[in-house]
Amino acid sequence: MDDHLWLPYSQMKTAMKPLRVASTSGSRITLDDGRVLIDGIASWWTACHGYNHPHIAACVSRQLAAMPHVMFGGLTHAPAEQLAARLAALLPGDLDRVFFSDSGSVSVEVAIKMATQYWLNRGVRDRHRLIAFHGGYHGDTLGTMAVCDPEEGMHSLFAGVLPRHHLCRLPTDEASHAVFDAFLDRHAHEVAAILIEPLVQGAGGMRFHAASVLSRLRASADRHGVLLILDEVFTGFGRTGTLFACEQAGIVPDIITLSKALTGGTMGLAATVARRHVFEAFWNDDPSAALMHGPTFMANPLACAAANASLDLFEREDRLGQAAVIADQLAAELEPCRALPSVLDVRVRGAIGVVQLTLPVDLDGLKRRLVAAGVWVRPFRDIVYLTPALTIDTASLSRLTAAITAALSSTSAA
Numbered sequence: 001m002d003d004h005l006w007l008p009y010s011q012m013k014t015a016m017k018p019l020r021v022a023s024t025s026g027s028r029i030t031l032d033d034g035r036v037l038i039d040g041i042a043s044w045w046t047a048c049h050g051y052n053h054p055h056i057a058a059c060v061s062r063q064l065a066a067m068p069h070v071m072f073g074g075l076t077h078a079p080a081e082q083l084a085a086r087l088a089a090l091l092p093g094d095l096d097r098v099f100f101s102d103s104g105s106v107s108v109e110v111a112i113k114m115a116t117q118y119w120l121n122r123g124v125r126d127r128h129r130l131i132a133f134h135g136g137y138h139g140d141t142l143g144t145m146a147v148c149d150p151e152e153g154m155h156s157l158f159a160g161v162l163p164r165h166h167l168c169r170l171p172t173d174e175a176s177h178a179v180f181d182a183f184l185d186r187h188a189h190e191v192a193a194i195l196i197e198p199l200v201q202g203a204g205g206m207r208f209h210a211a212s213v214l215s216r217l218r219a220s221a222d223r224h225g226v227l228l229i230l231d232e233v234f235t236g237f238g239r240t241g242t243l244f245a246c247e248q249a250g251i252v253p254d255i256i257t258l259s260k261a262l263t264g265g266t267m268g269l270a271a272t273v274a275r276r277h278v279f280e281a282f283w284n285d286d287p288s289a290a291l292m293h294g295p296t297f298m299a300n301p302l303a304c305a306a307a308n309a310s311l312d313l314f315e316r317e318d319r320l321g322q323a324a325v326i327a328d329q330l331a332a333e334l335e336p337c338r339a340l341p342s343v344l345d346v347r348v349r350g351a352i353g354v355v356q357l358t359l360p361v362d363l364d365g366l367k368r369r370l371v372a373a374g375v376w377v378r379p380f381r382d383i384v385y386l387t388p389a390l391t392i393d394t395a396s397l398s399r400l401t402a403a404i405t406a407a408l409s410s411t412s413a414a
């Protein structure tokens, strides 16, 4: 093991030795030792067009020659202006004011800050709590840890030092919606916003909910005058079958967060996009009503160029059609896993295929068998999932589903 790196989510003393990557291309990861793995998770859901897409590479190279970076305070540039205008045109309703940052967690932090200050700027001092949901995940920073699932979100150690918000059960039927509405009746006076990952709660356990859950939440938020924030850091850009998950519910959130596939997996960039009425709460002669946030690498021109190129590809190539084909193939090819004794559930939503295991299983052994089969998949807890590039070919996807099926067939308890 390298003596200087500190790896994510790893007990460095006991973790499996990480694999060293030499290069990437399409849905392939080539290791230093020459082995080639098919990537089943598109580098944490970012590389939606596959790795090293030539159009993105060309646009980033052109931008690199012109201006790799310039500060965004008091200055702006064409790649950011273009990208903001394109996002505003693609997003539903009047979500048209774009605040850039550099990671998904920070985009959620900004959304929380925006929602809280929205009320302060309107002279309402008590609305400083968020409602988030069990099973949710919104990032690893202190602010976002406070709105993750308290037990499953990897952050229970920090419970004592985090801001206190309301963590509710996600209402999914008449009875639980009634409970949720009763909760809002009691607490809306202190609530700035409801925060949810729409359609799929990803890192918290790949749990799916119906689009109607979101329309009911929109209605509840409206009834109680609370803002609705959708965290589309994972679901944005085609992953659930539509460009944005909120389209399936026909709702417009007050604030939406985007990252991950925004640059086609090329580099870090995130956006927090607000509706007009949210922006208007900050439009004031009073300097203290301004949004006091500004990451140094905000709207980095290279990242904006990559994101603009990624949007070109969504326009030119049928990514949503590809997501639909992937969904059908995942459903057909993962279904046999359901019969395995180590498997509790199999589910597919858009280009997301999930096999949920009966706990506990030997995860390290499972990971080793998957790599030995020539695939890169990263199971966590009781979840083995596939979120491939939307451009993956049928044969490569079949190799991924076959590797998972074979590995789970020989999986024993931990």
Ligand code: PLP
Residues within 6 Å of the ligand: 103, 104, 105, 106, 108, 137, 138, 139, 140, 197, 202, 203, 231, 232, 233, 234, 235, 259, 260
């Ligand atoms: N929100 C959601 C829904 C996510 O899935 C993630 C990361 O997985 C984040 C926020 C945090 O993003 P980042 O890791 O870029 O900070």
